[in-house]
Amino acid sequence: MVDLTLYHISPSRSLLALWMLEEVGAEYEVKVLSTERDEQREPAYLAVNPMGKVPALVHQGTVITEAAAICAYLADAFPEAGLAVPIGTPARGVYYKWLFFGPSCFEPAVIDRMLKREGGPRGALGWGDTDTTLAVLEAAVRDRPFLMGDRFTAPDVVIGGGLRWGMATGAVEKKPAFEAYVARCSERPALKRSEERDRAEAARAASA
Incomplete structure (x- = not known):
């Protein structure tokens, strides 16, 4: 069953x-x-x-x-x-960060831009502003294969899927770091x- x-x-x-x-x-x-x-x-x-x-x-x-x-x-x-990081290790904190970054920062920031509703008080928004959110994410995927380094983990499903959607819809600029990261994720069987x-x-x- x-x-x-x-x-x-x-x-x-x-x-x-x-x-x-x-x-x-x-x-x-x-x-x-x-x-x-x-x-x-x-x-x-x-x-x-x-x-x-x-x-x-x-x-x-x-x-x-x-x-x-x-x-x-x-x-x-x-x-x-093998898609999680062991509980009790410092890296687990970074793993949680990226899991939550998707729905709490990346997605609302990008949707704000799509719906042309940016411009609220930065301190009142959990993601601050869209440009900063995307810059932080770009830096995270620029020099490593995946968010946690060499190993693909659950946050890459969340963030990788979000970036695939964002670039496909034109909501996220197709920067080289994003395209390379999404290409790696897209090769997952x-x-x-x-x-x-x-x-x-x-x-x-x-x-x-």
Whole structure:
């Protein structure tokens, strides 16, 4: 019996969770929600995630939401995949920093720019300003293969996926450091499998 179920919409942030599930190599089920039918707002799904958003992952009856939290959870739940940093080491703090940097700094900063709503009081914004956020991230990926050095870890799913989206939509400038980092992430076999699974699940849902 499969004990991992991902509630998914394509395209959406749940693509990160799909990628992470492929990285850990666990068997899982995907339940695709239709935005055309507004299924993410129906009572059945709101009972899973009252926010009415994806992703939501159910593991042995426990619901985990928020893409970065799901990536962190899966990295710890499946340590054999080698996607986490050991608890009790200083590097674990840096690992947490990048996991949280994605949803708390990178994503809101970029969306602010996309929606042309930049300019609020810098001290009131958790990310400060978009230029600084992107500069910090650029410096982090310029001189190392991945965020934690030579080894790919869960934060690279969160940040790498975010940068792929940002550059694909034109919201993030295609700087050499970003392009090289995203190219390395894009070579992950698990990412390619997740894209294949996404297409297959979307086609299956459309024909249902």
